[in-house]
Amino acid sequence: MRKLFIAGNWKMNKTISEAVELVNSLKREVVDIESVDIVVCPVFTALSEVADLVIDSNIGLGAQNVYWEEVGAFTGEVSPKMLKDAGCKYVIIGHSERRKYFGETNETVLKKIKAVQSAGLSPIVCVGETLDEREQKKTIEVIEKQLKDGLKEIKDDNLEDIIIAYEPVWAIGTGKTATPEQAEEIHKFIRGWIKENYSSDISEEIRIIYGGSVKSSNAKDLMSQPDIDGALVGGASLESQLFVELIKNSL
Numbered sequence: 591m592r593k594l595f596i597a598g599n600w601k602m603n604k605t606i607s608e609a610v611e612l613v614n615s616l617k618r619e620v621v622d623i624e625s626v627d628i629v630v631c632p633v634f635t636a637l638s639e640v641a642d643l644v645i646d647s648n649i650g651l652g653a654q655n656v657y658w659e660e661v662g663a664f665t666g667e668v669s670p671k672m673l674k675d676a677g678c679k680y681v682i683i684g685h686s687e688r689r690k691y692f693g694e695t696n697e698t699v700l701k702k703i704k705a706v707q708s709a710g711l712s713p714i715v716c717v718g719e720t721l722d723e724r725e726q727k728k729t730i731e732v733i734e735k736q737l738k739d740g741l742k743e744i745k746d747d748n749l750e751d752i753i754i755a756y757e758p759v760w761a762i763g764t765g766k767t768a769t770p771e772q773a774e775e776i777h778k779f780i781r782g783w784i785k786e787n788y789s790s791d792i793s794e795e796i797r798i799i800y801g802g803s804v805k806s807s808n809a810k811d812l813m814s815q816p817d818i819d820g821a822l823v824g825g826a827s828l829e830s831q832l833f834v835e836l837i838k839n840s841l
């Protein structure tokens with residue numbers, strides 16, 4: 591039985607004091623929830639403060655990006671070791687906004703996964719097709735390439751620790767959610783791909799979460815699909831009440 595995994599991707603939102611307020615409220619509201627791995631991914635500047643607040647709680651901490659080198663002359667970058675030092679357990683890698691605006695590729699995704707795992711962090715690896723690719727019926731082809739190239743040298747033992755987020759680009763921040771059936775079709779494909787390329791056991795264990803305009807009203811329908819094990823949530827994770835409702839409606 592795979593435990594639900596629900597992560598809030600705050601993107602470039604929240605000052606330190608706003609982040610502290612949100613997490614304090616979230617902590618109170620989800621204190622009794624044990625059946626979901628709840629994670630928040632604030633901006634870099636708020637990581638340490640949020641880490642102090644969640645340290646003994648049922649909320650995990652993730653970062654939204656990372657660089658693959660450990661230390662050195664890489665102005666503006668943050669290494670896996672530094673994220674670990676700040677209290678992170680997870681890192682989002684390959685988000686479509688990073689692919690679109692910051693030149694993230696399947697090759698850099700692979701480098702980041704390896705670096706993050708060497709530092710003892712768990713990657714949340716995002717894959718997903720654009721609207722154009724979907725309309726051209728290339729969804730499976732695109733996802734398969736993202737998996738094949740992004741996970742190219744990742745061995746069985748390391749795959750278990752990865753969370754895959756299927757995020758159709760056309761559904762992110764648009765209010766346009768994939769239907770549960772559309773999402774399940776791709777999740778099932780991803781699980782099948784893992785079975786074929788790794789093993790049946792790993793394909794049963796790995797968590798594949800959905801992202802793209804998830805909110806409290808559609809969370810249950812999405813997460814009751816057999817291959818959807820949680821959600822990566824943008825907009826609806828920015829207000830404690832919305833995120834809490836979404837989590838509770840997913841149970």
Ligand code: PEP
Pocket residue numbers: 599601757761762763764765801802803804822823824825826
């Ligand atoms: C995301 O940023 O990963 C995301 C899914 O955003 P939203 O929930 O706002 O669509």
